[in-house]
Amino acid sequence: MPSSDTNPNSPHLRIHIATPNVRTHDAIGTDVIGMAAVLTAAGYRTEILTDDWDPACVSAASSVSPEAAHKWRFGDDLLIYHHSTHWPEGEQMLAQSRCGVVVRYHNVTPAAYFEGYSEPHTAASLAGLAATRRLAALPGAQFWGDSAFNCIEVIDFGAPRENCRVLPPFHGVEAMAREAPDSRLVAEYHDGSANIIFVGAFKPNKAHARAIRVFALYHHCFNPKSRLILIGSIQAVFTGYLDWLRQLATAYGVDGRVVFATSVSRAELRSYYLLADVFLCVSEHEGFCVPLIEAMYCQVPIVAWSTTAVSETLGGCALAWSGFDEGNLAESIHTCVEQADLSRNLRRMGRRHYDSCYAKDVLARRLLEYTAELAPHPAPAGAN
């Protein structure tokens, strides 16, 4: 009789990837799917554990309900637990699991950003932070942060430093860049104006207001033939935030020169990167910031305020400032737009940095290396 700690179906290790949900074009969902694909291709028996998944992006997933507990209680198995929010069912599963555990930490946006905008988001953020503290204290757990910034956070909460690894997220940048551009958008915005873009959900931590202030200075002092395009999804609860941003653009005299693109397809996103002269990032809180590597791959020069994980993700391939100063940032935009040689160097540096740190095969190698530290015996091809 096999013991309860041994997989009765196979002598080989299985990897369970647990996440609250998997949705199309969602950053964490893309990371989950990317991980599963790499691990499966390497011979690991891999499954996704979730109760909320989009069949368009995942063909099959297993439930995290207690009834499914037999799936993840085997001692040889490995459970990769994606954490970015409080997920009671997930933590319940962790508590019962006897698997080796990896906490894949994507960061929790601090609650302070949501106060005054959304009580549910504020509460969820506080709960997420408390969950991070609990997860950091899990005995024997490993931690794979999207960035060193994320790793430091869990280390500060008590996670052993030697158990932490940096693994940038799997992403869909190259697939996005293969989309055919949207001719209508190209015709509309390819008009001789300098296009400054930022990509990020309309949430207060992204500091769109700072971007508008920087742009207003650039527009009024350096280049009246310019526009700022803010691209990102928006939840209904943040429509007040968006209204405020619109009022701000008016107050700074750049209404009509700031475009709020709140619902974009991947082809439209590709087109915005194509149209961009500069990617401006003045976000206040990022655990990694995938749009930065989208800009690198699409060869858009980046001007940034180096907060949280931004500087680390950039890797020196941008005009980045450690302090927020509208003048410096506006002048940096001007320099990028006007100096072709500098712009070319930034573009090339960014692309090289992407190729060496964030390309799919680079991430895959790193994931397999970390996995091998914990689970050195992938099943041979065809094993069940």
Next chain:
Amino acid sequence: MRRRVALVVQRYGLEVNGGAELLCRMIAERLAHRHDIEVLTTCAIDYLTWENEYPPGLSDLNGVAVRRFAVRHSRDVRKFSQYTAWLFKHPHTAAEERRWVDLQGPDPTALANYVEAYGAGYDVFIFFTYLYATTQMVLPRVRDRALLVPTAHDEPPIYLGIYDELFRSPRRLLMSTPEELDFVERRFCLDASASEIVGVGVDPWDEPAEDEVWSGIRRNAAGAPMVTYIGRIDESKGCAEMIEYFRRYCNDRPASRTVLLLIGTPAMPVPPHPAILTAGFVSEQTKRNALRDSRVIVAPSPYESLSLVALEAWMARKPLLANGRCAVLRGQCSRSNGGLWYSDYEEFRACLDVLLENDALSSTLGSQGHAYTVANYGWPRVEQRYDQLIEMIASGETGVHG
């Protein structure tokens, strides 16, 4: 090693005026000294109609074998214009983009069939110009042996999705200028290993002999200082704006006596004006006489991947007056210190004033342009790089991006 190389281009011949086609002919005639070169092209001269004007089959032009294929139908200009206007302003499918390529022409069927049947006999294919069906339809069939000289610039068609796959298909992309390289890398998200700048060479300047055509033109100019445009006289080349600017200049500077000389095949009506002379398509010798005797050469195109006329002007030690809205022209002027550029009429007028009134400055600009061209556009480097790439592909080396 001598290799069998096919150069594929939409039009080819002495009567054809077009920068990409001229570039192809220059490269073909140079490579023919060391390789078995065959140009695969259509029977067309005019890109607006694609009418079959040359006879189909094999012929020889300046020592280069030229194999021409008849097009089955000419361009329906009205239909193509209407479809173009619709396509670039509306969401559309890849199939609709392919229909646009078909309507644009030239019909590449016979050429494609030939390559399908006999393509194995060529070691390397070099395609000139990304835009036309001769490249779009044929290159994918021989992608593992293909080099593409895209002569690309920032124009609406290059944003069509069908070109994404095309630019990722050849073994290597050969660019003409840093601006073209920058643009293509960004447009198609290519890494730096996919392409390189090879460019073109220019011949040393030889003083041209007098010819009757030129004597006639000079008589018409009656000794007035000449500002000369050389190329297809086409709205898309910035000619309408240039003519308008020049008319305004004549009004603003009635005492200047300057004439604008237009050399090239007209593809648009030229408004009658006493200070605007049209010479039509002229011989190489007449063109060189024009370069020698002009005060300024003007390059008004907003779309260029490389201005050969700029290089010719500088070889003749003439200053260039360029459209500054074209990144390539601005880059060429900036790198060479061989010209001035304008972005609106006021700048056009100011630049022309300076170039016509300040002989010392004009002469310095011309000399600087000459030194730059001699230093950067020699044939030996260009030919050597083509030879290396041909050999790498023909010998099956993997060093070329695949």
